[in-house]
Structures are given as structure tokens and as C-alpha cells.
Amino acid sequence: MNQHAFFQWALMALILVLVGCAGTSETVPTQEPVDVVDPTAGGAETGAIVGGSSLSRRQYGPDAPPGSPLAQRAIYFDYDAATVKAEYRPVAEAHGTYLSENPRIRVVLEGNADERGTREYNIALGERRAHAVRRIMLYQGAQPEQIQVVSYGEERPVSAGSGDSAWAQNRRVEIVYAGEE
Amino acid sequence: MKRWIRAVSLMAVAWVISSPGQAELTIRITQGTEAALPIVVLPLAWTGQGQGTPPPEDVAAIIRSDLARSGRFRPLIEWPETPSTVDQVRYPVWRATGADSLVLGQVRPAAGGQYEVDVQLLDVFQGTRLERYTNLVGADELRDVAHYYSDLIYQRLTGEPGLFDSQIAYITQQQEADGPRYALMVADSDGERPKRALRSYAPIMSPAWSPDGNRLAYVTFEADRAEVYVQDLAGQRQVISSFPGINGAPVWSPDGRRLALTLSKDGNPEIYLVDVSTRQLRRLTQNSAIDTEPAWLPDGSGLVFTSDRGGSPQLYQMPVRGGVAERLTFDGEYNAGATVSPDGRKIAMVHRTNGDYRIAVLDRDTRLLTVLTRGRLDESPSFAPNGSMILYAAKSGGVDVLEAVSVDGGFRQQLQLDQGQVREPAWSPLRKR
Structure with missing residues (x-):
């Protein structure tokens, strides 16, 4: 390769990189970006970091008037309880109906707990809460394959404090739409 | 008896072991002992x-x-x-x-x-x-x-085995501009030479040492759901369990061949055994309640676990071959997260008393329960390899720290990071020399 050809090649490469960057910044990812995990590179001191940054999450789902049940994306629970309270039932029902009417739409129910008690028991408790919401959605006609359940237990609090109000905010199921396939 | 008073005051003057380096634990003795x-x-x-x-x-x-x-x-x-x-x-x-x-x-x-x-x-x-x-x-x-x-x-x-030629694993959380960073760390028993075994944008949980001290099992959410991995100290790792639902609470069998863990793939959390090399599964519990947090008896004959089948979380024990689960705890409305001492005689757990979550120890012979700690949110007890101390997670001034207490409650220390949160300590077995 002579010098001229090399510079042409380098310029092309640079343009491609820039176009690539501009393109991705405008493209809305349909899924949370997840770093490719090399099973052999998960090790110490490599500097590799796994998983996707939670701030890159994007909200999908129905456009609903603020204040309507469909606009609410979280359902809150009492301590050590997994019963959907009467005040939150319309929220679960509205999303269940929406899913039923939009069978290609998928949702993840993220169960959460407050920080009290053991971490793995709280994972189980968060899942029980998410399943309680899921059952209501299924009654409304949503299909099982539309709803995925993940429990984060006490690992992803929305309020970092220790106290009744922080705990009440953290005992929740979040309804996270994955966008249409 | 002036001698022991001098001893206690001397020890209370913060025995600080610190050295440069990030995310290193600083150990402070907070209560000495007369003996x-x-x-x-x-x-x-x-x-x-x-x-x-x-x-x-x-x-x-x-x-x-x-x-x-x-x-x-x-x-x-x-x-x-x-x-x-x-x-x-x-x-x-x-x-x-x-x-x-x-x-x-x-x-x-x-x-x-x-x-x-x-x-x-x-x-x-x-x-x-x-x-x-x-x-x-x-x-x-x-x-x-x-x-x-x-x-x-x-x-x-x-006349008793030692405990220092060992390591501790723990989870750290540091806040960065674009969100939290989680790490699985491994350090010497004195907190020195910390090494990062895994770094993630997503939560990491429940580290557990293999009996030979060469591998760690843990739970990671890096794929936006729970999975159980096994990783060796060189950093090689493999997925052990990635079923729909919960993949949690892994603990190694005393022979190092199997993990007991929690899976909810059949609808609700149940205890399973998985063979680490063949991945063959065996379900141990059959119950519509939550069954989780298995802990092995050191002879491998049975497991202690948490279940709310009686209406509140309590500890139960069942044979590893399956069979009837016997309830172990009757004091209080919340007893969970058990771990069994290396000699099999004590079970440490998280016990709720007057709204506070504390580390308590159940004597398996006398069935007496003793509360050892004084915090409001103490959790994740882990015995020292000789059973003399319990390392656990606590909150101090709103920060997640580690604390240790002797099994008689007479001696206490605190392990704090220079920055960030530290939790879920797991004390390794003694190194083989």
C-alpha cells in the first residue's frame, strides 16, 4: 500500500466511525444496551465491566393522560406483603387490558423490596409481588408470554434512605415496557 | 484485675490497619475483651x-x-x-x-x-x-x-485452629455519575490486597466460597435477570444456572461437588441441588411458600433454609436426601438467612427483635437463641473458618459497613471502606499449606 492509498483508507475509516457514532446517537435502541460478556474475561483486574448502565433505560409503553391508571408505572406494597391493594388494582388492570389489546407488546414486571431483612428472602418477596401484579394482568386478558417477571429484591432501591417513607417507595413492582417486537 | 481494664482501654484505642489503595477496608476494634x-x-x-x-x-x-x-x-x-x-x-x-x-x-x-x-x-x-x-x-x-x-x-x-490465613469476599457499591457500580471483591482476612473479581453496572449478590477456597459462586444481574455463576480466582467463570425467575442463594456442598440454590422456574422459590460439573438438578422442597437461603450442615447430611410456610420467615432443616422439614426457630417473627458454624453446633441468622434486624445464634443442642449484635439492619452472617467470630453486614451512619463479633459477643470490630458501600461478606476456609 503506498502512502496516498493509506491516507485514503484512513480517511474512509474515520468517516465511517463518525457516521457510525452520529447514527447510534439518533437511533433509539429497542433494548437496553448490554455489554458483550466474554465468559473468560469476567475476571479480576481486567477493567472489564459487565451489564448495561441503568441510566440508558428508555421508557416505552402506552401514551396515557397523566394521572390515569395507565400512566402509572409502579405499584406499592405493605411491609412483607404481596397483596395488590385496592388503590393499585386499577393500575394493574389498566396495563393488563392494554397488553390484551396489544398482543405484540411485552412488559417486564420488576419486583422490589425494602432493605429490611435478608437479601435473598427479599428477592423471593419481590418476585411474589411481581407475580401478584402478573395474575391481575392475566385476568384482564394479557397473555403469559407478554409478561416477564424479574425480582431485584432490595438491590435497586429508588430511595436510598432508611425510614418509613423510603421503605414505602422501595416496596414496589415497576412495570417496564420493552417496546414492540 | 486492673490488668484487664488496661487491656480493654488499650484495645479500644482504635487498632487501625490501613494502607494506601482504593476500596480498601479499614479495621477498627470497637470492643476489647478481658480474657x-x-x-x-x-x-x-x-x-x-x-x-x-x-x-x-x-x-x-x-x-x-x-x-x-x-x-x-x-x-x-x-x-x-x-x-x-x-x-x-x-x-x-x-x-x-x-x-x-x-x-x-x-x-x-x-x-x-x-x-x-x-x-x-x-x-x-x-x-x-x-x-x-x-x-x-x-x-x-x-x-x-x-x-x-x-x-x-x-x-x-x-489449642484451637486459627483463622487469618484466609480471605474474605464482599460486594461493594460505588456511586458514579451515570449510576452505581457493583463489584465482587476478594481481600486477605485483614482487608489488605483487595482484588476485584467482577465489576458490573448491575447488582451482584450472595458470594459463596467453595470448600477448597479456590472458587466463588455468586448471583449477577448483568443480563437484566438473576443468574448464578461460578468463578475461579484466576477470573475464569461459567454460568451454572440461568432459568427463568430466581436463580439465587448458591452455597457449596461440603464436598465441593454441588451447589444448593434457589430456583423459581416452577412457579415459586424452591431449594434445588445442582451438580457443578454435570448441571444435573434435583429439587428438594415442594411447597407453595417461599423456600430459600439454603445452608449446608458441615457433614453434608442436611440443609437449613428459610421458609414462610408457617406464615412468617423461619428456619427449617431437612435431610439432603429429601423428606420432612423440621422447624428450628420459634423465637420471634423473623428468622432468616442461616449459616451453620464449621463444627455444626451453631446456626447464625438474621433475627428481628423490636423491629431491629440483628445477628443471633441458635445452639443446635440446647435450642437456645442468643442475639449477638446491636444494629438495626444487621445481615449476612459468615463464620470465621475456625468458628470463633461472625462477620456480618451492618449500617453505620447511613453507610453499609462490615462488622465482626466473637461468638461469645465479647469482642467487636468494624470494617469500613474509605468510600462507598460494602456488604455481603463471605469468609473463606483456611488455606491449605
């Missing part, structure tokens, strides 16, 4: 003046702080003279210090940049030498040999 044995650990003489590099680690200082952290010894911090061989020792001088035991020795230069560490343990009152330990080690093994000798001294003087 600590007075001991002098003299600086080891370096005999290599003019030949070779002086040792980069202070072996005697490491032994001294190990023994202090055990709660069983009170290393004196002043001494009248500094002999480095037995023939230089004038026993009457040492009897006057009140020390029961004297540790002294030398570090000598050896071929290939190595060091010959020579440590002797003397009985001050008998005026005799009890033990002599020598090893040829590289510069990067000086800390290891120091912990090893701490254990040998501990065992020789207390």
Missing part, C-alpha cells in the same frame, strides 16, 4: 545489611495486628529491648512486662531475591521455646507467611 492473653511480638531483625533488598512487608506488624484482631490476644505495644535470637533473651526482663508469650525472629536474605523468615515463639514464664517456624518465601508471599504464622501461634497458645 485476651498479653503477648509481645518483636520486630524481626533484617540480617541482610548491604546484601539484598530489605523485606517490603513488616511481618511482625502483620502478626501483631492479626493476634489483636482475633480478640484472644493483647499484643503489648512497648518492650524493653529487642532481641532477635533466643540466646539474647533475658527472661526476667520479659516477665516484668506482664507478657505471657514472646515472639521474635529474623528475616534473612536468600538466593533469587527470596527471604528466609525465621520466627520463634517463647513461653516467658517457663523460660522455654515453644515453637520455631521457618519458611523461604518471595516478596509477594511475606504477607501470606505472616498470616500463616499468626494462625500457628494462635493454635499453639489457644
Whole structure:
């Protein structure tokens, strides 16, 4: 390769990189970006970091008037309880109906707990809460394959404090739409 | 009895073991014990003046702080003279210090940049030498040999196995501009030489040591759902369990072949056994309640686990072959997260009392429950390899820290990161030497 050809090649490469960057910044990812995990590179001191940054999450789902049940994306629970309270039932029902009417739409129910008690028991408790919401959605006609359940237990609090109000905010199921396939 | 008062006040003056480096744990003794044995650990003489590099680690200082952290010894911090061989020792001088035991020795230069560490343990009152330990080690093994000798001294003087030649795994969380970073860390038992085994944008949970101390099982959410991985200390890792729903609470069988863990793939959380090499699964519990947090009995015959089948979380025990689960805890409305002591006689757990979550120990013979800690949100108990202490997670001033308490409750320490949160400690078995 002579010098001229090399510079042409380098310029092309640079343009491609820039176009690539501009393109991705405008493209809305349909899924949370997840770093490719090399099973052999998960090790110490490599500097590799796994998983996707939670701030890159994007909200999908129905456009609903603020204040309507469909606009609410979280359902809150009492301590050590997994019963959907009467005040939150319309929220679960509205999303269940929406899913039923939009069978290609998928949702993840993220169960959460407050920080009290053991971490793995709280994972189980968060899942029980998410399943309680899921059952209501299924009654409304949503299909099982539309709803995925993940429990984060006490690992992803929305309020970092220790106290009744922080705990009440953290005992929740979040309804996270994955966008249409 | 003035002697023990002096001991307690001396110990309460924050025995700080710190060194440069990020995310390193600083250990502070917060409560001493009257039963600590007075001991002098003299600086080891370096005999290599003019030949070779002086040792980069202070072996005697490491032994001294190990023994202090055990709660069983009170290393004196002043001494009248500094002999480095037995023939230089004038026993009457040492009897006057009140020390029961004297540790002294030398570090000598050896071929290939190595060091010959020579440590002797003397009985001050008998005026005799009890033990002599020598090893040829590289510069990067000086800390290891120091912990090893701490254990040998501990065992020789207390009659019980030591605990320092071991590691602790723990989870850290640091806040960055774009969100939290989680890490699975492995450090020496004194918090030194921390190494990052895994770094993630997503939560990491429930680290568990294999019985040979070479591998860790843990839960990671890096794929936006729970999975169980097994990773060796070189960083090689593999997925063990990635079913829909919960993949959680892994713990190694005493023979290291299986993990007990929690899966909810069949609808609700149940305890399973998985063969680590074949991935073959066996379901142990069949119950519509939550069954989770398995803990092995050290003989491998059974498991203790948490279940809310009786209406509130309590501990149950069942044979590993399956069968009837027997309820173990009856004090209070919340007993969860069990771990069994290495000798199988005690079960540590999280116990709620007056709204506070504390570490309690159940004696398996007497069935008596003793609350050991004083926090509001204490959790994740882990026994030292000799069962003498329990390391656990606590909150201090709104920050997640680690604390340790002797199983008799008499001796306490706190382990805090210079920045960020630390939780879910897991104390490894002793290294095989």
C-alpha cells in the first residue's frame, strides 16, 4: 500500500466511525444496551465491566393522560406483603387490558423490596409481588408470554434512605415496557 | 484485675490497619475483651545489611495486628529491648512486662531475591521455646507467611485452629455519575490486597466460597435477570444456572461437588441441588411458600433454609436426601438467612427483635437463641473458618459497613471502606499449606 492509498483508507475509516457514532446517537435502541460478556474475561483486574448502565433505560409503553391508571408505572406494597391493594388494582388492570389489546407488546414486571431483612428472602418477596401484579394482568386478558417477571429484591432501591417513607417507595413492582417486537 | 481494664482501654484505642489503595477496608476494634492473653511480638531483625533488598512487608506488624484482631490476644505495644535470637533473651526482663508469650525472629536474605523468615515463639514464664517456624518465601508471599504464622501461634497458645490465613469476599457499591457500580471483591482476612473479581453496572449478590477456597459462586444481574455463576480466582467463570425467575442463594456442598440454590422456574422459590460439573438438578422442597437461603450442615447430611410456610420467615432443616422439614426457630417473627458454624453446633441468622434486624445464634443442642449484635439492619452472617467470630453486614451512619463479633459477643470490630458501600461478606476456609 503506498502512502496516498493509506491516507485514503484512513480517511474512509474515520468517516465511517463518525457516521457510525452520529447514527447510534439518533437511533433509539429497542433494548437496553448490554455489554458483550466474554465468559473468560469476567475476571479480576481486567477493567472489564459487565451489564448495561441503568441510566440508558428508555421508557416505552402506552401514551396515557397523566394521572390515569395507565400512566402509572409502579405499584406499592405493605411491609412483607404481596397483596395488590385496592388503590393499585386499577393500575394493574389498566396495563393488563392494554397488553390484551396489544398482543405484540411485552412488559417486564420488576419486583422490589425494602432493605429490611435478608437479601435473598427479599428477592423471593419481590418476585411474589411481581407475580401478584402478573395474575391481575392475566385476568384482564394479557397473555403469559407478554409478561416477564424479574425480582431485584432490595438491590435497586429508588430511595436510598432508611425510614418509613423510603421503605414505602422501595416496596414496589415497576412495570417496564420493552417496546414492540 | 486492673490488668484487664488496661487491656480493654488499650484495645479500644482504635487498632487501625490501613494502607494506601482504593476500596480498601479499614479495621477498627470497637470492643476489647478481658480474657485476651498479653503477648509481645518483636520486630524481626533484617540480617541482610548491604546484601539484598530489605523485606517490603513488616511481618511482625502483620502478626501483631492479626493476634489483636482475633480478640484472644493483647499484643503489648512497648518492650524493653529487642532481641532477635533466643540466646539474647533475658527472661526476667520479659516477665516484668506482664507478657505471657514472646515472639521474635529474623528475616534473612536468600538466593533469587527470596527471604528466609525465621520466627520463634517463647513461653516467658517457663523460660522455654515453644515453637520455631521457618519458611523461604518471595516478596509477594511475606504477607501470606505472616498470616500463616499468626494462625500457628494462635493454635499453639489457644489449642484451637486459627483463622487469618484466609480471605474474605464482599460486594461493594460505588456511586458514579451515570449510576452505581457493583463489584465482587476478594481481600486477605485483614482487608489488605483487595482484588476485584467482577465489576458490573448491575447488582451482584450472595458470594459463596467453595470448600477448597479456590472458587466463588455468586448471583449477577448483568443480563437484566438473576443468574448464578461460578468463578475461579484466576477470573475464569461459567454460568451454572440461568432459568427463568430466581436463580439465587448458591452455597457449596461440603464436598465441593454441588451447589444448593434457589430456583423459581416452577412457579415459586424452591431449594434445588445442582451438580457443578454435570448441571444435573434435583429439587428438594415442594411447597407453595417461599423456600430459600439454603445452608449446608458441615457433614453434608442436611440443609437449613428459610421458609414462610408457617406464615412468617423461619428456619427449617431437612435431610439432603429429601423428606420432612423440621422447624428450628420459634423465637420471634423473623428468622432468616442461616449459616451453620464449621463444627455444626451453631446456626447464625438474621433475627428481628423490636423491629431491629440483628445477628443471633441458635445452639443446635440446647435450642437456645442468643442475639449477638446491636444494629438495626444487621445481615449476612459468615463464620470465621475456625468458628470463633461472625462477620456480618451492618449500617453505620447511613453507610453499609462490615462488622465482626466473637461468638461469645465479647469482642467487636468494624470494617469500613474509605468510600462507598460494602456488604455481603463471605469468609473463606483456611488455606491449605
